[in-house]
Amino acid sequence: MEEIKNKTLSELNEEIKNLGEAAFRARQIYEWLHVKLVSDFDEMSNISVSLRQKLKENYEITTLKTVRISESKIDSTKKFLFETKDGNYIESVWMQYHHGNSVCISSQIGCRMGCKFCASTIDGLVRSLSAAEMLEQIYEITRITKERVSNVVVMGMGEPMDNYENVVKFVKLLTCPEGLNISQRNVTVSTCGIVPKIKEFADEGLQVTLALSLHAPNDEKRRTLMPIANSYSINECLEACDYYFEKTKRRVSFEYALVAGVNDNEKEAEELSKLLSGHNGHVNLIPVNPIKERDFKRSDKTRIFAFQNKLEKNGINVTIRREMGKDIDGACGQLRRRHNEEARGLGSDQGCI
Numbered sequence: 001m002e003e004i005k006n007k008t009l010s011e012l013n014e015e016i017k018n019l020g021e022a023a024f025r026a027r028q029i030y031e032w033l034h035v036k037l038v039s040d041f042d043e044m045s046n047i048s049v050s051l052r053q054k055l056k057e058n059y060e061i062t063t064l065k066t067v068r069i070s071e072s073k074i075d076s077t078k079k080f081l082f083e084t085k086d087g088n089y090i091e092s093v094w095m096q097y098h099h100g101n102s103v104c105i106s107s108q109i110g111c112r113m114g115c116k117f118c119a120s121t122i123d124g125l126v127r128s129l130s131a132a133e134m135l136e137q138i139y140e141i142t143r144i145t146k147e148r149v150s151n152v153v154v155m156g157m158g159e160p161m162d163n164y165e166n167v168v169k170f171v172k173l174l175t176c177p178e179g180l181n182i183s184q185r186n187v188t189v190s191t192c193g194i195v196p197k198i199k200e201f202a203d204e205g206l207q208v209t210l211a212l213s214l215h216a217p218n219d220e221k222r223r224t225l226m227p228i229a230n231s232y233s234i235n236e237c238l239e240a241c242d243y244y245f246e247k248t249k250r251r252v253s254f255e256y257a258l259v260a261g262v263n264d265n266e267k268e269a270e271e272l273s274k275l276l277s278g279h280n281g282h283v284n285l286i287p288v289n290p291i292k293e294r295d296f297k298r299s300d301k302t303r304i305f306a307f308q309n310k311l312e313k314n315g316i317n318v319t320i321r322r323e324m325g326k327d328i329d330g331a332c333g334q335l336r337r338r339h340n341e342e343a344r345g346l347g348s349d350q351g352c353i
C-alpha cells in the first residue's frame, strides 16, 4: 500500500479527485497528517466514515515505534531510537538551542559510503528511508516533546544524495506552508560529496543549506578517510558547491572532523585555508567522535583552537561545532549499532564515547 504521507498536497488533490471526492478534502486530510500529526484515519473527525474507509483501503499511514529515548544530563539533548514497520532501527537527535529546537534525522538505514570514522556505514546499507519515514522522525519527536521543531539537519545515518528523490520530496513536504511549515533556510542537508547530485540539488529551486563533508585538505588524505574521494576530487566538489551558491545564494558549510594526528596539524590548516579561499562558505570544525570499531582519536583542545586560529588568520570563516549530548552515545549510527549488538547479546557496556 502507498504511504499517504509521501504525497505532496497537489498529489493528494489528484488522488482524492480520483477517489471521486471533493478536492477540498485533500487539504483537510493533509492538515490532519502534517499539522495535527494524527496516525489513524479514524481520528480525522471532519472526514466522512465512507471516505475514511476508502483511504484505509488505499493508503497506509507511516509510523515509527519509539524504542528508546536517552536524555543527556549535561544539556537537554535527547536521542531517539525508532523502529520502522519492517523491523529496522533508525536514530534521530533532538537539540535545544537558544534560537529554537533542532532535529537531526537519518535518511537511510545504514549507509554504503564507507567513511572510515563513521559508525553508520560499518554494516553497509539496508535500505533508503521514504520521505514519510524521514518526516515521521520529526513528527514523533514533536508529539513526544510537545515542542515545535524549527531547524532540521539531515546529518544522521545515511547519505542523503544516495536517496535523492525521497530527500527532495521530504524537504518539500517539511517546508510546505500547509504542513509543518519549517523554513527552508532552517534545513541543512549534508553530503559526503556526490557531485552530480549536488548540482541537481542546486537546480531544485530550494533555499536549504548544503553541507559538504570535507574532512581533509587534499585528495590524497581524503581518499584515506572517504572512499567517495576516489570518485570525485575536492576540486569537483568545490566547483559543485560554487554552483550551489550561485543558484541559491546560500553559503555552503564545509564540515571538517578533526582527528588527532590524521588531519589536524598546522600545515593542514594552512592547506585548507588556501583550498577554501575564494569559495563562499564557512568551515565547521567537529572534534571527531571516537567509535569503538576504529582507532580514531579526537584532537585535543589546544590543537582544535590552533587549527581554528590558523583558518581565521587566513580569512576563513570558521566555527567549532558545539557538542551536544556527549554522554548519550556519540556520532550518528552509534545508538543503532549499540541497540543491534545488545539484541544479539554482545553486551551493552562497551561505551562508545
Ligand code: SAH
Pocket: 113, 115, 117, 118, 119, 154, 155, 156, 157, 158, 159, 160, 190, 191, 192, 193, 211, 212, 213, 214, 255, 257, 286, 287, 288, 289, 290, 291, 331, 332
Ligand atoms: N552522509 C552525509 C550525512 C551524514 S553524516 C555526509 O557525509 O555528510 C553527518 C556528518 O557527521 C558528516 O560530516 C560526517 O562526516 C560526520 N561524522 C560521521 N561520523 C563522525 C564521527 N565519528 N565524528 C564526527 N563526525 C562524524
